[in-house]
Amino acid sequence: MPRLSRKTPASPRDDGVAEKLLDIVRQTVIELRPYAAEGLKVGLHSDLDRDLGLDSLARVELWARLEQAFGVRFPEDLFSRAETPQDLLHALREQGCLAPLPSPRSAVPESAPAAPSTPAVAGTLMDVLDWHLHNQPERIHVRLLDEHEHCDDLSYAALHQGSLGVACGLQRRGLRAGQAVALMLPTGRDFLFAFVGTLLAGGVPVPIYPPMRLSQVEEHLRRQAAILANAEAVALITVAEAKLLARLLKPQVPSLREVASVAELADSGGEFTPVRRKAEDIAFLQYTSGSTGQPKGVMVSHANLLANLRAMGEGVRVSSRDVFVSWLPMYHDMGLIGAWLGSLYYAYTLVLMSPLSFLARPARWLWAIHHYGGTLSAAPNFAYELCLSRIADSDIEGLDLSHWRLALNGAEPVNPDTLRRFVARFSRYGLPASAPTPVYGLAEGTLGVAFPPLERGPLIDLVQREAFQTRGLALPAEEGSADTLRFVSCGRSLPGHRIRIVDDNGRELPERREGHLQFSGPSTSRGYFHNPEETRRVQRGEWMDSLDLGYLADGELYLTGRAKDLIIRAGRNIYPYDVETAVGNVPGLRKGCVAVFGSRVADSGTERLVVLAETHEHDAGVRQRLQQEINRIVVELAGVPPDDIVLAPPHSVLKTSSGKIRRSACRELYESGELVGGRQAVWRQLLRLGLRGAWAQVASAWRSVRAALYGGYIWLLFWLMAPLTWLGAALLPWQGPCRAFVHGAARLFVRLAGVSPHVEGLERMAACGQCVLAANHASYVDGVILCAALPPRFAFVAKRELAGQWIAGLFLRRIGARFVERFELQRSAEDAAALANALADGESLLFFPEGTFGAEPGLRAFRMGAFVLAARSDLPLLPVAIRGTRTLLPDGCWFPRHAGIEIDIGTSLWARGDGWLEAIGLRDETRAWLLERLDEPDGLGR
The missing domain is CATH 3.40.50.12780 (ANL, N-terminal domain)
Structure with missing residues (x-):
């Protein structure tokens, strides 16, 4: 079949029609894939399949909208020939919707667009x-x-x-x-x-x-x-x-x-x-x-x-x-x-x-900014402190920082004093007063979450300590007032993103009320790799819990601490960073090497307030004076004395790769008593690592042997049962007994394999009668598992490539499978019509809407077939969540591993009408239900 020409130039008189056509295409894509709306580029040469993701049913909807909008009827072969909106525009011209093209000599050539300054349409x-x-x-x-x-x-x-x-x-x-x-x-x-x-x-x-x-x-x-x-x-x-x-x-x-x-x-x-x-x-x-x-x-x-x-x-x-x-x-x-x-x-x-x-040599950073005309740079707060304490005036004679427009400060709590002193010290070297820029971000948000307005400079909020520590109210305090706290603004959420403050129950709080910081937007990650429990702990629907505490004032974000690090003592909230900063300024202690944390008392359930500080001092009298000074500072700031003060040798306070205090890890060391004995010699550590590695090798070898025996057993079982099952299906004359036989064989196979699925919700299926099922797809064994778990009254919907295979095709036809074309659009539409007829005849169908699967976890994009058919047939759709099969036999692996299999059948979902938008709503409802029950991320990256 001939392809449509892509080289025909657009007439200037086509512009209005082309714009209207692209608007209809764009709206259809957004309805189908709302997560892709931001930054969606639809042009005349966008590929309908590869770039825009329009499958056969989506094209049917698009064709209907275009025919209605332009009052035309497209030729049937256009469905399979059209590859781009340009092809559709050409078809509209052939239908007489557009004025004829001028002759080539009078045609006005399209001017080449100016080269963009950034790769704005890049997807990876x-x-x-x-x-x-x-x-x-x-x-x-x-x-x-x-x-x-x-x-x-x-x-x-x-x-x-x-x-x-x-x-x-x-x-x-x-x-x-x-x-x-x-x-x-x-x-x-x-x-x-x-x-x-x-x-x-x-x-x-x-x-x-x-x-x-x-x-x-x-x-x-x-x-x-x-x-x-x-x-x-x-x-x-x-x-x-x-x-x-x-x-x-x-x-x-x-x-x-x-x-x-x-x-x-x-x-x-x-x-x-x-x-x-x-x-x-x-x-x-x-x-x-x-x-x-x-x-x-x-x-x-x-x-x-x-x-x-x-x-x-x-x-x-x-x-x-x-x-x-x-x-x-x-x-x-x-x-x-x-x-x-x-x-x-x-x-x-x-x-x-x-x-x-x-x-x-911290001065090297500033000299590099000087020599190369640096306009941007970023660092955690400790780096700016290091410049203040470790750089002598003689080290930076002639330094020019006048080009440095943004000195971004993030990755750890921002100290207001650091900002003030950094500007005071380096302004005489040309540093603009507006350059220091506190920002907020975290890995779960990719990086940046909130930035302040440019050229304003740092904004410090002074609040009443008592109201804040006892009631979580950030009430403004007068400058010079005693008993105050200071917090630094990190600005507002990035363009296209949102932040909010909520209480422990997830209710949004008004301004100047401390609570949990949550954020959302296209930068928000899908969660943690192979860690569904932690992912569920931080995901709140479209929102992600940062596990940070903060409040909003005039729409700007003020961070107050980590939720996990907050210590509640005598009815007061104690923020470790505030105390650590003050204690770290005591002469004789290592600055930046102080950890304050709570240690739970098992008997009473209360927390002990512990201060861990590094020092080089060994004299008993000096150490006693240090402890007294620490005690005085803690009482002054927190209102209660510490329960324990530990003076430890250097490198006892554990830190992250970015220099942040690992308070939880310090707590573990404290509670295990390892802080008292100090660290072991390097040779002992290496010996222990070697022994642990040897034991791990023995354990790994045993796991490999056990896995090999299990895999071999499964393949032996398969080759014993598969030929008999195929032969039985081929010889039984009627579809009903054939399905029942295959159902029994599948149940026996999974039982002997030790992977009998735990099924919930079968009663919902029995109650709804004829229906459409939509299951996630993670492995080759999904079909076998569903054959064993579900009653034998459903027809599987399979890809048409299997129909041409002699062994698989015959078997699937005998059990009543229906086949759909995935690549040839005309045949795909015909198969959809055949499925609609099957539903009209009382058949129940089981779809895998993803169409395929891979080794990488994640729920893939859904094809629309199951949802359009359920909507148009006015039948209930039951979502089916399959867990564990990707572990049992992942894509690219032919060696089965033992895994627990669970199947959850949801309640009936009904489309609110028989139209395209209602089918999309049914799809989204199904997808949301599956994501709630699967230990896998959303493969769409929403």
């Missing part, structure tokens, strides 16, 4: 890189500064070329799309190549931080093993010097197959196979720093990431003329996203230096 990070490679491949992307401050420039083309070597090496080692690759690398060229190379190869990068101190090697590797195991990382890319330590992790991480350096991957050769990823796919896993417990892997999709970059860029008016100077590590979201990926998107130059270079 790889699209962003491709855009730059096409438009400005030799533009300087990153300027890498070494320890001697020599500059190594990296263009977009060089980034791509270096990353290709890593991608080839990973693919040669068997990396499959969607698998995790951990990056334990310092900031530098290797990290950039490894991150982009993993994306090019189709993998999911997992940045983790390398060990900082040998004295804490055991704890570090234990935490990294937990991250790698949770991410199911198949490869670890690290520096050659760390490979020996990294190999200690392998016995504790069953999925880990490869430990290699960037150079080894690049030298391994091989051909590169492009892997296309979608906007809703996971771009990378950002493991939270663990300040409130064990690390959790936030699933950041490409759509989340680009939405956040675009919103932050709009909030701070970023342009390609900016220069961002950063020492932030790449394993931290502020460095990875705010500095580097922001540069990748907006094409501003990133000047990148090592975190160790900054820590050794």
Whole structure:
């Protein structure tokens, strides 16, 4: 069948009709996929299938709307021929809706659109890189500064070329799309190549931080093993010097197959196979720093990431003329996203230096801003404090900071005194008073959540301490008043995003009332990877609970602390950061190395207030005076004395990779008594790690043997039962007995396999009579499981490719399966009509609306067939949630693993009419019900 021409130019007189046509197409897509409304680009050359996701039934609806709007009747073959709105416009011209085209000599050629300044239509990070490679491949992307401050420039083309070597090496080692690759690398060229190379190869990068101190090697590797195991990382890319330590992790991480350096991957050769990823796919896993417990892997999709970059860029008016100077590590979201990926998107130059270079000599950061004309930079509060305490005037003679328009301060609580003193100290070096900019963000929101108005400078709120600590009321206090608290504004939510403050019951609170901070928007992540329990703990419908406390005043956000860190003592709320800051200023204690936390008393259920502070002092008299001073400060600030004061040696207070106090971990050390004995020698830690690794190898070997025996048993059982079941289905003359026979065989198979499903809701199915079922699809065994679990009165709806197979096709036809075409649009519409006839004849149908499945968890986009047919036939639709089959036999794996299977059948859902919008409403209601009951994220990235 001939294709429609795409080269016919549009007449100027087509403009009104084309605009009307595109509006109808756009509205249809938005109704079908409302989550894609923001940033949706519909043009004459958009592919109806690939770009806009219009399946056959969606096209039927679109055709009907166009015919009604333009008063035409399209030829039937247009349904299968049309690929773009341009083809539809051409068909409208043929129907006489448009004036004839002028002759070629008089036609006005379309002027080429101006090149955009940013890749505004990019859907993934790889699209962003491709855009730059096409438009400005030799533009300087990153300027890498070494320890001697020599500059190594990296263009977009060089980034791509270096990353290709890593991608080839990973693919040669068997990396499959969607698998995790951990990056334990310092900031530098290797990290950039490894991150982009993993994306090019189709993998999911997992940045983790390398060990900082040998004295804490055991704890570090234990935490990294937990991250790698949770991410199911198949490869670890690290520096050659760390490979020996990294190999200690392998016995504790069953999925880990490869430990290699960037150079080894690049030298391994091989051909590169492009892997296309979608906007809703996971771009990378950002493991939270663990300040409130064990690390959790936030699933950041490409759509989340680009939405956040675009919103932050709009909030701070970023342009390609900016220069961002950063020492932030790449394993931290502020460095990875705010500095580097922001540069990748907006094409501003990133000047990148090592975190160790900054820590050794903080003045290097400011001099880099001076030398390269830095306009943007970001750091946690401690970095600004470090500049105040560690930089002498003689170190910065001649320094010019006048270009620095935004000194972003985030990632940890912002100290009002730090802001004030930083401006006072460095304003004489040209720093604008408006430059310090407190911001708020977290990994669960991709990065940024709230930014203040530009050029205003910091806004400090002074509130009455007593009212705030006892009643949660942020009542304004007069300047100079005693007994006050100060909080810093982080501004308003980013464009296109929302924030709110709620009480413990989820009710929204008025301004100046402290409560739980929640946020929503396109940057909001889908939750935590392989951790549905923690995901459910923070998700509140469309809102995500930040686990932070705060209040709103004049629409601006003021953070007050972490909900988990809040200590309630004698009816008062005690905020650790406030106390830690004051105690850290006591001479003799290590500043920034104080942890205040509550330790629950088992007998009474109350909390003890504990202060843990690091000191070098050993003299008993000096230590007693330090304890007395700590006691005085705590009573003054909190109104109650501490129950215990622990003076510990340096490095006893545990911190995250970004320098935040890990209060929960400190509490665990305190309650286990480990703070008293101090840390063990390095050789003891390594020995214990080695023994733990050996035991893990033994346990892993036993698990492998047991899994192999189980897998072999399942395949033996399958090959014994499958031929007999097929033969029985082929020989039985009637469909009813045939279905009953297959139902019994499936029940016997799952029982012998030890995976008999636990089913809830069968009575709902019996009560509703004829119906349409819609089940999620996660594995090849879903059909077998449903055959065993459901009564044998449903016809499966299967893809038409199976009908042509001699064995599978015959079997499915014998049990009454119905087939639908997925690719040929005309046949697809005909099959939909046949399904409608089956329903009219009293048949009940079972659909898998996702149409397919993959190894990566997540509920995929739904095709509309089940919902349109249920609506038009006025039949109830019952959603069916299947849990556990992806573990039993995931996509790409032919070795079954034992798993518990659960099936939940929902109550009847009815469409509110027989139209397209009613069918979409039924689809959305079904999807929401399934997501509530599945331990999987929303694959649409909403």
